[in-house]
Amino acid sequence: MSDQSQAGFVGRLPPQLQQLVKAVSRGEVGFAVGVILLLVVLIFPMPAFLLDIGLSVSFTFSALVLLVVLFIEKPTDFTSFPSILLVSTMLRLALNLASTRLILQYGHEGADAAGHVIEAFAGFIMGGNFVIGVIVFAILVLVNFMVITKGSGRIAEVSARFTLDAMPGKQMAIDADLSSGLINEDQARDRRKDLQAESMFFGSMDGAAKFVRGDAVAGLIITAINVIGGIIIGVAMMDLSFMEAAQNYTRLTIGDGLVSQIPSLLVSLASGLLVTKGGTEGTADEAIFGQLSSYPSALGMAALLTALMSVLPGIPMIPFLSMSAITGGIAWWLVKRAKAEEEGGGAAAGGKAAGGKGGGAAGAPGAAGAAAGAPAAPAEEPISSALHIDQIRLELGYALLALVNNQQGQRLTDQIKGLRRQLAMEMGFIMPSVRIQDNLQLQPNEYMVRVKEISAGVGSIRPNMLLVMDPRGDQITIPGEATVEPTFGLQAMWVDPIHREEALFKGYTVVDAPTVVTTHITEIVKENMADLLSYAETQKLLDEVPEAFQKLVADVIPTLITMGGLQRVLQNLLSERVSIRDLPAILEGIAEATGVTRNVTAITEHVRSRLARQISDANKSDAGYIPLLTLSPDWEQEFANAIVGEGDDRQLSMAPSRLQQFITGVRQSFERQAMAGEMPVLLTSPGIRPYVRSIIERFRPQTVVMSQNEIHPKAKIKTLGQV
Secondary structure, three states: OOHHHHHHHHHOOOHHHHHHHHHHHHOHHHHHHHHHHHHHHHHOOOOHHHHHHHHHHHHHHHHHHHHHHHHOOOHHHHOOHHHHHHHHHHHHHHHHHHHHHHHHHHHHHOOOOOOHHHHHHHHHHHOOOHHHHHHHHHHHHHHHHHHHHHHHHHHHHHHHHHHHHHHHHHHHHHHHHHHHOOOOHHHHHHHHHHHHHHHHHHHHHHHHHHHHHHHHHHHHHHHHHHHHHHHHHHHHOOOOOHHHHHHHHHHHHHHHHHHHHHHHHHHHHHHHHHHHOOOOOOOHHHHHHHHHOOOHHHHHHHHHHHHHHHOOOOOOHHHHHHHHHHHHHHHHHHHHHHHHHHHHHHHHHHHHHHHHOOOOOOOOOOHHHHHHHOOOOOOOOOHHHHHOOOOEEEEEOHHHHHHHOOHHHHHHHHHHHHHHHHHHHHHOOOOOOEEEEEOOOOOOOEEEEEEOOEEEEEEEOOOOOEEEEOOOOOOOOOOOEEEEOOOOOOEEEEEOHHHHHHHHHOOOEEEEHHHHHHHHHHHHHHHOHHHHOOHHHHHHHHHOOOHHHHHHHHHHOOOOOOHHHHHHHHHHHHHOOOOOOOHHHHHHHHHHHOOOOOOHHHHHHHHHHHOHHHHHHHOOOOOOOEEEEEOOHHHHHHHHHHEEOOHHHOEEOOOHHHHHHHHHHHHHHHHHHHHOOOOOEEEEOOOOHHHHHHHHOOOOOOOOEEEHHHOOOOOOEEEEEEO
């Protein structure tokens, strides 16, 4: 029947039957029916010929499971193994019960009472002597029960325990790689999913090992029941002599035990192999049949093994040869389908490539052959991926790739992770992940730090050497390669690591290559924190506010200020390296200021006054006081008169000549204090502070400008001079 006529036939069926046919075609009902048939076997008797088929299915299935275990690369590729183990155990127990019923009911009739498979196993392995069969069977049971199942159970238990104990460390490693930019969010999510699957798998295997052990025990008990019960039935009910009953029933029972224990031994071995090498998704039939059919080589070898079994003396050929033909046919079909998909994919890629050439080559002789012989074009990334912008990216020359590929690389990524935590604690700013990649356009020992795709800093380092600097500014007397420290532009020298102790003894500052890179990234991030604080990051900061302050957040946002306005206030603070960690205090300051003004600059100044304790403490010297340079009254008046406009339009309008005089005066004053070993703060009145800062940040961005409102009443101050 063609697909079209079959679809028409199904369409004429009642809706309930249509749903049933569709379910069977998907395998859901088929698998469920197979499981239910196992339960039916436990209740209703099975004819001898069906028992032969069932035993051949059990043998083939066990061999297939073992070979799949041999072919897989990692345990989590076969996550359905515990389910398969349960189904195979249930199949053997059901067949054991069916054979027991036949043995006890018809055992007095002869050796073929329970089917030809059991007869063949009994005759072939026992060699006509049931004592030999008992010994062989006992050995198989001992090997399976005492060696394989016991060892597999112990390995599964230990593996599950150690896997669960190792989960926190593996999770931290994933978080570290994500924090350092070595992987993205999708890769981290995949790794966490694999980790969860691994833990679930070994946890399931710990319990599934009990199936194997219980199967071995059940087989031993069933054999004893068959022998004892058979002799009693033969002597008491069938008028057989004791020796005749023992001969008949023991022969059948041992044959039944052997034909059950061999598949059990194969599955036990597979279980042991699997646990010595993690969750299952989808329906059970998809998980089991999908993974079994993923290895055509295993199906082919199982078919070959079953075919060899069919030609052994006394073995019924039809059941085993039939299973061999079916399994081999499936393997051949899977291989053929895989090749067809591969060829189809290459043809499709070739068609795309040819289509891109235009119509000019359509009539060229041999064009089709050339297209067929061309390699398949790689899959193209979606154009939208080109819109992605890395917030922070570290590009390395090829000689610096060792910084991320060995122990030094671990040190670099750990330092970047520590930098993110340090900035979060100091500034309240969550630094974006740093993506690390190579750049062959750079010099071998050169690196570049990009902020939003724009170069923000370039440096050159020696990965296997130490950077030595003299904090006094004197000449370095250790032999090495003279250089300039890339972050602050200080004179330095690259020296061999063997000179570390000598450099430390002379009081030099010694750092390694990863630390140089991390320090440079730190300063670049601090300079660009305002640009890196996006709208989304601002929302994340609000989400992280403690529960006790969520009512404050709800009252301020968006009633008093919009999310964009809050972002601008935080950016203004970060641009002058003022920590925003105390976000509740900032929101309280905004709530107070918005009652008077909606000007973001004025709101920022009020928030700074609320953070007076924090700002004063951050600018305190080692001696415990704030060193100050005050702005002279003349310059105070000059700036106040130069501010024009009202509200949001207020701006500084000062003659260029006067600005140049101001810049010169500031430079001279700060250079004098620097020579005296001081790093003072420029103090102004509150009204002109943002405008003074806007001028100074252009030529001395590291200079702190504070207003009188930002000096905490309990802070100690020391006035060093006047500008």
